[in-house]
Amino acid sequence: MEQIPNDYAEQLHNQSVNPYSLYTARGKLVINALTDDFFEKIASILNLTIVKLTNHEAIKIERIEIETLTQKELAKIFYAESPVNQFEIIFNSPTSFKQNGEYVLFPTVGLIFQSVMRKYEALMDGESSIDEEMLHEIETHAKITSYNLRSKYFRVHGQPIPAFVGEIKITIFGANTLISYLRMLLTFGTFSGIGIKSSMGMGAILINERQKDE
Structure with missing residues (x-):
């Protein structure tokens, strides 16, 4: 959420069905972008090498993979x-x-x-x-x-x-x-x-x- 515009983040909070899902499993963070618009908004995440979270040590990104379903x-x-x-x-x-x-x-x-x-x-x-x-x-x-x-x-x-x-x-x-x-x-x-x-x-x-x- 810190990587996308504030007004778009607010828009997501007001939707009944979000255009994304996510989960963690075995050291992976899986983000599913369900619309082209959402994928464009999070495109900057693909360039990250380090993720800093509040009250948590920095996480190093080792590899990014992209899978599509049209x-x-x-x-x-x-x-x-x-x-x-x-x-x-x-x-x-x-x-x-x-x-x-x-x-x-x-x-x-x-x-x-x-x-x-x-x-x-x-x-x-x-x-x-x-x-x-x-x-x-x-x-x-x-x-x-x-x-x-x-x-x-x-x-x-x-x-x-x-x-x-x-x-x-x-x-x-x-x-x-x-x-x-x-x-x-x-x-x-x-x-x-x-x-x-x-x-x-x-x-x-x-x-x-x-x-x-x-």
């Missing part, structure tokens, strides 16, 4: 016939949802895809609402078929937020079109994060795909 590539995933119908979701940083004003520390198909759909619609189409009929279709034809989760707290401004880490497997029993759509959403989710506070280090996911006959 809207065209997402569209190819949607229109291609998917060879898989099972997805392992690895929650790479503490993840949580908020529903009816309360934290939810166990994932459901509805919460996962509602979160990714909302982020996708807000950032790609500028819409804050989601297709409730489509969400119902997803909840009807996708199931969590196995899980290995454990609870873990994530501190924000000193306050612990109940969350979870681990992995789940989702199996989709619907048509190929639905499978391709969910595959696209999950791919987007590896950049956007899922659940709450993905711009502060929560909700990072990785995806493993499984063949239909496995």
Whole structure:
């Protein structure tokens, strides 16, 4: 935030869905810029060799890597016939949802895809609402078929937020079109994060795909 203009930082604080996510893992800081505008605003970070944080010793940057995912590539995933119908979701940083004003520390198909759909619609189409009929279709034809989760707290401004880490497997029993759509959403989710506070280090996911006959 110190590297971008103050007025843009203030604008980010007022958005319901931020155009970025970030998390730390194994000595890496991963910053996902979800719009060209945000990437341009943080371009100066790519030239940093030292990061100085308040109340923390300076951190030396050893290497910077850039990976891209375009809207065209997402569209190819949607229109291609998917060879898989099972997805392992690895929650790479503490993840949580908020529903009816309360934290939810166990994932459901509805919460996962509602979160990714909302982020996708807000950032790609500028819409804050989601297709409730489509969400119902997803909840009807996708199931969590196995899980290995454990609870873990994530501190924000000193306050612990109940969350979870681990992995789940989702199996989709619907048509190929639905499978391709969910595959696209999950791919987007590896950049956007899922659940709450993905711009502060929560909700990072990785995806493993499984063949239909496995």
